[in-house]
Amino acid sequence: MPVLLLGVAALAVCAVLSLALGARSVPLSTVTDALFGGAHGRDALVVTGLRLPRTVIGLVVGAALGLAGAVAQGITRNPLASPSTLGLNAGAGFAVVTAIYALHLTRPVEYVWFAFAGAAGAALLAQALGRRAGDLDPVRLALGGFVLQLVLLSWTSAVMLTSQRTLDEARFWLAGSLAERPLDVLYPMLPTLAIGAVLALALAPALNALALGDETAQALGVPVTRIRLAGTLAMVLLAGSAVAVAGPVAFIGLAAPHLVRPLLGGDHRLLVPGCLIAGPLLLLAADVLGRLVIRPSELEVGIVTGLLGAPLLALLARKAAR
Numbered sequence: 001m002p003v004l005l006l007g008v009a010a011l012a013v014c015a016v017l018s019l020a021l022g023a024r025s026v027p028l029s030t031v032t033d034a035l036f037g038g039a040h041g042r043d044a045l046v047v048t049g050l051r052l053p054r055t056v057i058g059l060v061v062g063a064a065l066g067l068a069g070a071v072a073q074g075i076t077r078n079p080l081a082s083p084s085t086l087g088l089n090a091g092a093g094f095a096v097v098t099a100i101y102a103l104h105l106t107r108p109v110e111y112v113w114f115a116f117a118g119a120a121g122a123a124l125l126a127q128a129l130g131r132r133a134g135d136l137d138p139v140r141l142a143l144g145g146f147v148l149q150l151v152l153l154s155w156t157s158a159v160m161l162t163s164q165r166t167l168d169e170a171r172f173w174l175a176g177s178l179a180e181r182p183l184d185v186l187y188p189m190l191p192t193l194a195i196g197a198v199l200a201l202a203l204a205p206a207l208n209a210l211a212l213g214d215e216t217a218q219a220l221g222v223p224v225t226r227i228r229l230a231g232t233l234a235m236v237l238l239a240g241s242a243v244a245v246a247g248p249v250a251f252i253g254l255a256a257p258h259l260v261r262p263l264l265g266g267d268h269r270l271l272v273p274g275c276l277i278a279g280p281l282l283l284l285a286a287d288v289l290g291r292l293v294i295r296p297s298e299l300e301v302g303i304v305t306g307l308l309g310a311p312l313l314a315l316l317a318r319k320a321a322r
Contacts, residue, residue: 001270003263007277011059014284018055019047021288023296054178057186057245058287058301059280061178062252064193064242066279067200068235069253070260070272074207075231078142082254083119083239086145089248090152091122092240093174097156101166108173108185112244116192119240122148123232176249176302178287189241196237200272203231207268249302251309252283258312 019031026034026043034044035052065083072081083089095118096111105111122145129144130137156174160167206227209217214224239253259282260274283301286308290299 001264004270004274004277007274007281011277011281011284014281014288015055015059017288018058018284019051022046022051022291023298053181053183054287055284056183057181058178058284060186060193061242061246061249062280062283063276064196064238064279065249065252065283066256066275066277067197067272068238068242069255069279070257070268070275071200071203071207071231071235071238072253073257074203074210074268074272075228075235076142077211078139079258080254081142081145082251083235083243084248084250084253085149086142086235087122087126087148087152088119088236088239089243089250090149090156091118091120091125092116092243093248094118094152094156094159095121096173097159097166097170100169101159101163104165106169108181108245109188112185112188115244116189116240119243120236122152123236123240127232172300173247174302175300176247176305177300178246178283179298179300181245185245189245192237192241196234196241197276199230199234200238201276203227203234204268204272207231207272211266211268247302249283249305251305251312252279252286255282255309255312 016028016031019035020026020028024043024046026047030043031047034047068088069082072083072086073079076086092115095114099105099111099114105114126141126145126148129148130141132140160170206217206222209220209222210224210227212220217224217227242249256275256278257271259278260271264270264274283305286304287301290301290304293299293304
């Protein structure tokens with residue numbers, strides 16, 4: 001579709017800007033030469049050694065968060081649902097902070113699996129809180145995730161306040177950042193990311209049926225409980241892996257479906273692939289903005305998405321209330 005092609009073009013432009021812009025701007029000609037081995041020196045090293053891994057991680061993490069957000073809103077039928085509002089980010093953060101405190105870990109590559117396990121555990125708890133008479137209730141699931149998020153954030157703060165070393169190690173990761181993340185952090189998560197992406201795309205037709213209501217979906221032959229469990233699994237694989245790599249970056253999963261829906265409609269067969277493009281587009285744009293707004297310093301991408309996403313959440317909540 002033309003809209004998807006335009007989205008891919010916009011994403012390519014944003015990726016190029018991510019390679020070129022920062023505390024030190026690099027000409028586009030130098031970026032091209034550096035990528036294809038024709039340039040050497042400081043600028044080429046900045047492009048290939050620092051910004052290329054950062055951009056690749058941004059593309060993968062953004063795609064994962066966008067897909068996870070589309071699935072979260074689909075299985076809950078809640079426009080405010082996302083990995084962060086369902087407690088996955090908070091679960092990953094709590095697990096990482098606990099691992100840093102108890103095991104004295106110091107590098108992201110050492111605690112990626114703790115972040116993934118924390119996100120998975122939070123998803124299971126949210127599922128347990130969201131059940132009513134054995135069935136998964138979308139409203140209870142969203143409320144359970146919100147309560148779980150508050151509890152885990154409080155526990156995380158308590159652990160960090162008891163140890164200055166833990167506070168120093170964890171605060172950069174908890175802010176959510178693409179900077180100083182080697183590709184070695186991404187590699188262990190690629191299998192779970194791939195499985196989660198395939199599962200999310202495969203569930204798209206069933207999410208259309210869920211949007212009609214549980215009774216209608218069951219009348220159409222859709223196994224509602226099984227689809228919700230599969231959707232939760234896809235969300236855990238995608239969001240857990242993304243948070244493990246980049247930290248708890250908020251609002252990308254919330255915003256991506258709302259950006260795509262006015263352009264492509266509510267059909268999940270288009271919405272889910274659209275979020276595969278919109279997620280990294282939003283994340284890379286926020287990361288580039290964070291590099292430029294207080295140059296030569298920079299804001300972590302998690303801070304930028306938080307500043308931009310909070311008004312969006314308020315507007316969506318007001319719209320939902322109406």
